[in-house]
Amino acid sequence: MDNAPRELVERAQRKDQAAFADLVRRYERMALAMAYAIVGNSAIAGDITQEAFLRAWQRLGDLDNPERFLGWFGTIIRNLATDQARRKPRDLPPAYDNRQVIDPIVLVDQKENRRMIHAALLQLDELTRTAVTLRYYEDLSSKQISELLGLSPAAVDMRLSRGRTVLKQSLMNLNPNERCQT
Amino acid sequence: MPDLNDDQLNAMLREHLSRELDGQTGRAGAAFARSQRRLAPRLAAWGSLAAAAVMAVILLRPGQPVSAPAVSAPAVPAPAVPAPVQPSATVTTAVEYQFNSQTIDQGMVFLDKDTPARQYVERQVETARWVDPITHAQMELTVPHDQILLVGLNTY
Numbered sequence: 660m661d662n663a664p665r666e667l668v669e670r671a672q673r674k675d676q677a678a679f680a681d682l683v684r685r686y687e688r689m690a691l692a693m694a695y696a697i698v699g700n701s702a703i704a705g706d707i708t709q710e711a712f713l714r715a716w717q718r719l720g721d722l723d724n725p726e727r728f729l730g731w732f733g734t735i736i737r738n739l740a741t742d743q744a745r746r747k748p749r750d751l752p753p754a755y756d757n758r759q760v761i762d763p764i765v766l767v768d769q770k771e772n773r774r775m776i777h778a779a780l781l782q783l784d785e786l787t788r789t790a791v792t793l794r795y796y797e798d799l800s801s802k803q804i805s806e807l808l809g810l811s812p813a814a815v816d817m818r819l820s821r822g823r824t825v826l827k828q829s830l831m832n833l834n835p836n837e838r839c840q841t
Numbered sequence: 842m843p844d845l846n847d848d849q850l851n852a853m854l855r856e857h858l859s860r861e862l863d864g865q866t867g868r869a870g871a872a873f874a875r876s877q878r879r880l881a882p883r884l885a886a887w888g889s890l891a892a893a894a895v896m897a898v899i900l901l902r903p904g905q906p907v908s909a910p911a912v913s914a915p916a917v918p919a920p921a922v923p924a925p926v927q928p929s930a931t932v933t934t935a936v937e938y939q940f941n942s943q944t945i946d947q948g949m950v951f952l953d954k955d956t957p958a959r960q961y962v963e964r965q966v967e968t969a970r971w972v973d974p975i976t977h978a979q980m981e982l983t984v985p986h987d988q989i990l991l992v993g994l995n996t997y
Contacts, residue, residue: 683870683873688866695858709868795855796862826854
């Protein structure tokens with residue numbers, strides 16, 4: 660993911676729908692990763708992402724410096740996700756694995772692995788979990804993550820390193836045969 | 842228990858996040874496109890409806906016959922009555938437009954024996970409110986809308 664081109668943001672500020680649609684395509688995965696790191700539920704993260712882009716479209720005029728789009732948009736996502744996380748969680752059915760539901764044994768193993776990875780991620784503090792999610796889902800650089808989270812790149816590197824250590828310790832008990840499949 | 846190395850951890854996290862989130866991609870773009878398609882014609886249509894409603898209020902106002910009868914003026918002057926405030930037929934202000942959308946992931950369903958799909962229910966409510974700036978009469982319209990989305994899944 661590269662930085663938002665200034666020209667694209669400026670066009671979107673002038674209500675150019677095509678330019679904004681381009682921004683949505685560029686940053687949707689990043690937004691999903693951030694929201695998911697905070698709320699821990701993919702469907703709700705999808706809702707938040709939709710809402711964040713609609714708000715950004717309505718409020719782009721408030722953005723003084725188009726080059727700061729990423730940080731500004733990151734704040735919208737964080738605020739929406741934090742508000743959502745404070746509310747009582749919705750009673751959602753579990754999201755099932757898409758690929759191997761036919762074999763119940765595989766399904767049980769996968770659900771267990773998934774639960775363990777999810778639990779391991781929850782052991783991280785929110786900023787570290789967000790940094791880890793952005794790095795592993797969207798391959799963002801430390802500089803890009805720092806811009807989104809309002810941290811220095813060095814602080815992001817430190818959190819990523821600490822996060823990896825915690826995750827390794829938490830996931831060591833996962834069945835080694837399953838590691839390649841998860 | 843063997844240690845988990847960096848490559849294993851990386852693969853595990855990437856796979857996990859991909860499985861969790863890939864199914865959600867594309868929704869934001871679709872929602873934005875829908876909101877833009879929907880907004881302009883509906884606001885215009887609702888604006889017309891509001892104007893029509895105000896016209897109806899004017900025409901059906903109590904004590905105001907639709908056509909004046911052709912009779913001579915009464916000998917005794919009528920008592921002075923404050924003139925009713927005239928609602929504006931042309932000036933109504935849309936003061937609020939709200940679009941709420943909620944998507945619920947209902948998990949996997951089978952369209953037939955070999956065709957899995959993920960089912961989402963998208964609940965949307967559009968609300969618009971108008972105010973007549975002269976009489977301060979308000980009108981509000983709410984349109985609920987439910988849509989079921991089925992997203993096909995690849996089987997391996």
